[in-house]
Amino acid sequence: MVMTLDKTEVWGQVLQHLSGKISRMEFCTWFKKVHLKEISGGAVLIGCPSEMNKNWLENKYSTVILSNLQKSLPEIDKIFFEVDLSLADKASQAPQVFTESKPRKLPRQPEVRLEAGLESRLIQPKFTLNNFVVGEENRLAHAACTAVAETGLNEPKKYNPLYLYGGVGLGKTHLLQATANEIIRRQPEAVVIYTTAERFTNEIVKAIREKKTEELRKKYRRADVLLIDDVQFFSGKEQTQVEVFNTFNDLRDLEKQMVFSADRPPAQLRDMMDRLSSRLGWGLIVDIQMPNYETKLAIIQEKAQAQGLILPQDVQEFIATNTRKSLRELENVLNKVGAELDLGGLSPTIQSVGKIFRKLNPEEDLISAHDASRGLAKSPDDIITLTSDYFQIPATDLLGNSRKQEIVFPRQVCWWLCKEVLKMSYEAIGEAFGGKNHTTIMHGIKKIKELIRTDSATARHVHALKKDLGVK
Numbered sequence: 523m524v525m526t527l528d529k530t531e532v533w534g535q536v537l538q539h540l541s542g543k544i545s546r547m548e549f550c551t552w553f554k555k556v557h558l559k560e561i562s563g564g565a566v567l568i569g570c571p572s573e574m575n576k577n578w579l580e581n582k583y584s585t586v587i588l589s590n591l592q593k594s595l596p597e598i599d600k601i602f603f604e605v606d607l608s609l610a611d612k613a614s615q616a617p618q619v620f621t622e623s624k625p626r627k628l629p630r631q632p633e634v635r636l637e638a639g640l641e642s643r644l645i646q647p648k649f650t651l652n653n654f655v656v657g658e659e660n661r662l663a664h665a666a667c668t669a670v671a672e673t674g675l676n677e678p679k680k681y682n683p684l685y686l687y688g689g690v691g692l693g694k695t696h697l698l699q700a701t702a703n704e705i706i707r708r709q710p711e712a713v714v715i716y717t718t719a720e721r722f723t724n725e726i727v728k729a730i731r732e733k734k735t736e737e738l739r740k741k742y743r744r745a746d747v748l749l750i751d752d753v754q755f756f757s758g759k760e761q762t763q764v765e766v767f768n769t770f771n772d773l774r775d776l777e778k779q780m781v782f783s784a785d786r787p788p789a790q791l792r793d794m795m796d797r798l799s800s801r802l803g804w805g806l807i808v809d810i811q812m813p814n815y816e817t818k819l820a821i822i823q824e825k826a827q828a829q830g831l832i833l834p835q836d837v838q839e840f841i842a843t844n845t846r847k848s849l850r851e852l853e854n855v856l857n858k859v860g861a862e863l864d865l866g867g868l869s870p871t872i873q874s875v876g877k878i879f880r881k882l883n884p885e886e887d888l889i890s891a892h893d894a895s896r897g898l899a900k901s902p903d904d905i906i907t908l909t910s911d912y913f914q915i916p917a918t919d920l921l922g923n924s925r926k927q928e929i930v931f932p933r934q935v936c937w938w939l940c941k942e943v944l945k946m947s948y949e950a951i952g953e954a955f956g957g958k959n960h961t962t963i964m965h966g967i968k969k970i971k972e973l974i975r976t977d978s979a980t981a982r983h984v985h986a987l988k989k990d991l992g993v994k
Contacts, residue, residue: 695751
């Protein structure tokens with residue numbers, strides 16, 4: 523085969539991959555007149571129509587271009603760019619990928635029509651089970667979703683319903699939509715409906731107003747797979763809960779798969795009918811926790827590559843260390859880093875990313891990855907154990923609700939250490955200490971801060987505990 527044909531085919535495959543990862547406008551702007559000029563050994567040479575085009579691809583897209591080239595030519599390990607002004611003057615002979623028109627979704631129409639009278643919330647193709655970064659905290663949830671997706675429509679359902687719960691921004695929506703996408707990929711004939719609790723409630727209200735409740739019931743009874751996100755929002759909505767309850771019973775009788783997500787387990791859903799919360803817990807209940815440092819670092823690398831961002835290692839580590847509340851926080855930081863690079867040409871540094879964090883969470887202290895790795899305490903349990911030994915009181919008392927001063931003081935010191943040493947949020951500390959209100963935690967920490975400044979005994983206790991923990 524002629525080398526020119528090889529280059530054309532290889533570059534066409536690269537463009538096809540890239541077209542699905544970046545915006546249409548950005549794709550056409552920076553890649554339309556770019557050509558793969560030469561393949562030699564383990565290197566390729568890419569021609570660009572202008573100096574600006576060359577610099578942009580070198581700084582922002584070289585990594586993602588290389589990774590996609592390696593899918594066709596695994597031996598490639600270097601990529602070079604050069605300016606070829608003739609490319610700017612040539613009549614564009616762009617591959618078909620630039621001329622393919624993709625159907626645009628109309629504003630305020632976030633539905634996918636499956637068949638006459640049957641619609642679903644838009645399931646975003648970017649959510650897949652393959653690009654969900656798996657760590658110890660979400661491994662079971664991912665495995666359960668994979669098992670559900672791989673079960674045939676007529677096969678017995680092992681986990682039905684599957685119920686995922688966890689805090690905001692930990693990947694529940696990703697997993698639900700990824701499961702839906704995988705089922706559709708494997709079984710195109712399946713009727714898969716993904717919706718949110720809010721939208722389901724709005725549909726109920728509209729159906730009652732228009733006297734079409736029977737039509738709505740028929741719609742959901744026709745689903746092979748029903749996925750409902752954020753079911754905690756059914757709280758207090760009695761009529762909606764009745765409809766969910768009846769839908770659940772009918773789909774269960776028909777052996778149809780159901781998947782739900784919420785911010786808490788079924789038994790803790792507030793203002794929910796007992797019979798409904800009970801049914802939600804009939805199948806497999808899986809919690810998703812905040813990823814650890816290593817998993818967060820892997821997520822950062824995955825998302826940065828998807829966005830075409832080149833992040834220095836120290837910046838990646840800084841973002842992973844200071845992302846404490848949710849993965850949505852991590853995504854917000856990366857989006858702002860990308861915007862600063864696109865609009866101002868500002869390469870990310872620890873200082874620039876630190877400013878972004880301070881705007882998002884002005885009350886949180888920032889720490890370096892080096893500081894975070896110091897010390898012996900890696901979790902609240904470590905601090906509780908140490909404090910329990912130091913004050914000679916049972917750990918269960920620190921976690922309890924006793925109001926005795928000899929218990930309250932060490933407990934508040936524990937909270938202060940969790941905040942100061944582990945850099946935990948007030949909400950996370952409250953959760954670690956039996957679900958205590960974050961305002962209670964905030965008040966206790968404030969009290970210890972004041973005592974450290976005014977009471978020498980408290981200062982000595984805290985100094986000794988920090989020394990035992992191996993931190994300054």
